[in-house]
Amino acid sequence: MTSEKISGQAIIADGSGGHTLETIIINPPRKDEVLVQIKASGICHTDYDSINHWPGPFVAGHEGAGIVLDHGPEVKNLKIGDHVILNWAIPCGKCFQCQIGQTNICEINSPVIHHAKFNPGHVPLERTQYAGKGILRSFNLGTMSTHTVVREAAAIRIDPDVPFDSACIIGCGVMTGVGSVWNSAKVTADSSVVVIGAGGVGLNIIQGAKIAGAKEIIVLEISRHRLQLAQSFGATHLIEVEKEDKKLTRAKSEVWKITSRGADFAFECTGIPELGDAPLRMVRNAGVAIQVSGIEQEINIDMNLFEWDKTYLNPLYGKCNPSVDFPKIIKYYKSGSLKLDELISKKYHPHQLSEAFEDMLQGRIAKGVIIFD
Ligand SMILES: [Zn+2]
Ligand SMILES: [Zn+2]
Known part of the structure; x- marks a missing residue:
């Protein structure tokens, strides 16, 4: 010293x-x-x-x-x-x-x-x-x-x-993304996952879901560039959202075509307050909706969206336990499965x-x- x-x-x-x-x-x-x-x-x-x-x-x-x-x-x-x-x-x-x-x-x-x-x-x-x-x-x-x-x-x-x-x-961003998938939502193998927004955190949700063995990783994005990125990080389905589709109505119908009853898990990663309820719109009954982007504003939510038996999570920092999670992330990085x-x-x-x-x-x-x- x-x-x-x-x-x-x-x-x-x-x-x-x-x-x-x-x-x-x-x-x-x-x-x-x-x-x-x-x-x-x-x-x-x-x-x-x-x-x-x-x-x-x-x-x-x-x-x-x-x-x-x-x-x-x-x-x-x-x-x-x-x-x-x-x-x-x-x-x-x-x-x-x-x-x-x-x-x-x-x-x-x-x-x-x-x-x-x-x-x-x-x-x-x-x-x-x-x-x-x-x-x-x-x-x-x-x-x-x-x-x-x-x-x-x-x-x-x-x-x-x-x-x-x-x-x-x-x-920060990597931990928040993969941690929300692994530690909070506990995404399971063969499940269907919707990711709303493919920015820095969204891309990590995608790669976390891929490592967890999700079968369908459906990404909703307004930017074509980000959709391409999403694909390179493991997205299996890309839905380009139109600016006018504010409630993601058309995007939701696309999700239903792929999943038939709604996704098992849906993650909101846009930071847009009006999309705070969007993951609830994407999941099936008893599905898990996760808001990762840190929306803190007051918004109105139609309580019908919680029906039935849905869970809404708002994790902080992907429930990070750094001495366990940082080495785990590095292990996947070294094996080539996490970019x-x-x-x-x-x-x-x-x-x-x-x-x-x-x-x-x-x-x-x-x-x-x-x-x-
Ligand atoms: Zn940060
Ligand atoms: Zn303490």
């Missing part, structure tokens, strides 16, 4: 929608903290939303992979030189939910708290200093940075032969975040990654 401060760079959100690349000072880790040199950071809709809506200043980014440079004396399972993926649902290990194994919804360090007002209690702010003061880090990670200090519970060791750019996206490299449409320098957001919002990329050299 060193006691040296180091200098780095970070993308700082100013709290009013702006962001700049700035110099930061990183103080040495203490107790159960780990100093990580970030090599790659994924770019997510949550980053765009947080930079535009959260109070600042803070270090942006919550999807990161890098190398352990140093750690405090209470760190048990990591050592200098380990390659790690960061996990944004950092468990306290002691609350009701953590005790029953549901660390993704930890009551102390819930991401909901991060959204509302951040939770600075995790690692003292002074570990990262900007303009002479300790600064908040998005989700207590702040991965759009050359260095960060996190709790050991936030860093999961991975094999050093997994490239950092492919690894960093596991920590990570192909998800990354474009890599960016840290000063290109605005360009990356533009590409993401225009639907030009499945997933963008910032590379820190």
Whole structure:
């Protein structure tokens, strides 16, 4: 353990929608903290939303992979030189939910708290200093940075032969997608699955369903480009949705032609509030509808859509148990059955975040990654 401060760079959100690349000072880790040199950071809709809506200043980014440079004396399972993926649902290990194994919804360090007002209690702010003061880090990670200090519970060791750019996206979009399939919906072999929206998360729902052995993977999308992508990730049926088909009525009739009674599972991954009830429209009686895109707005739902015996799930982070799920994802990646490299449409320098957001919002990329050299 060193006691040296180091200098780095970070993308700082100013709290009013702006962001700049700035110099930061990183103080040495203490107790159960780990100093990580970030090599790659994924770019997510949550980053765009947080930079535009959260109070600042803070270090942006919550999807990161890098190398352990140093750690405090209470760190048990990591050592200098380990390659790690960061996990944004950092468990306290002691609350009701953590005790029953549901660390993704930890009551102390819930991401909901991060959204509302951040939770600075995790690692003292002074570990990262900007303009002479300790600064908040998005989700207590702040991965759009050359260095960060996190709790050991936030860093999961991975094999050093997994490239950092492919690894960093596991920590959010990939986990949310495949975890919603495997851990929440528990998609079964030979089942039929509808995926509404084939963006970054939707593509991972598709590949999660394929690995689970789903027989029909039916993708509804408005963009032809995304439909092609969906096919390359394992979709078996493609339905191009017309702009006018707001309630997905025509798309639903296509689903019925394929499944005869509605799908066993349907996932909503568009983020469009009006489509919050769409997965209920696609499933058979006693089917499972899953809303993955994080719709939080108030909408009207026709209660007839729940008939009969349907289940509606709203999982957070794919019910992630990172020490089990991250290695599982990497196992499938190494065997060639789960694509990570192909998800990354474009890599960016840290000063290109605005360009990356533009590409993401225009639907030009499945997933963008910032590379820190
Ligand atoms: Zn994310
Ligand atoms: Zn907890």
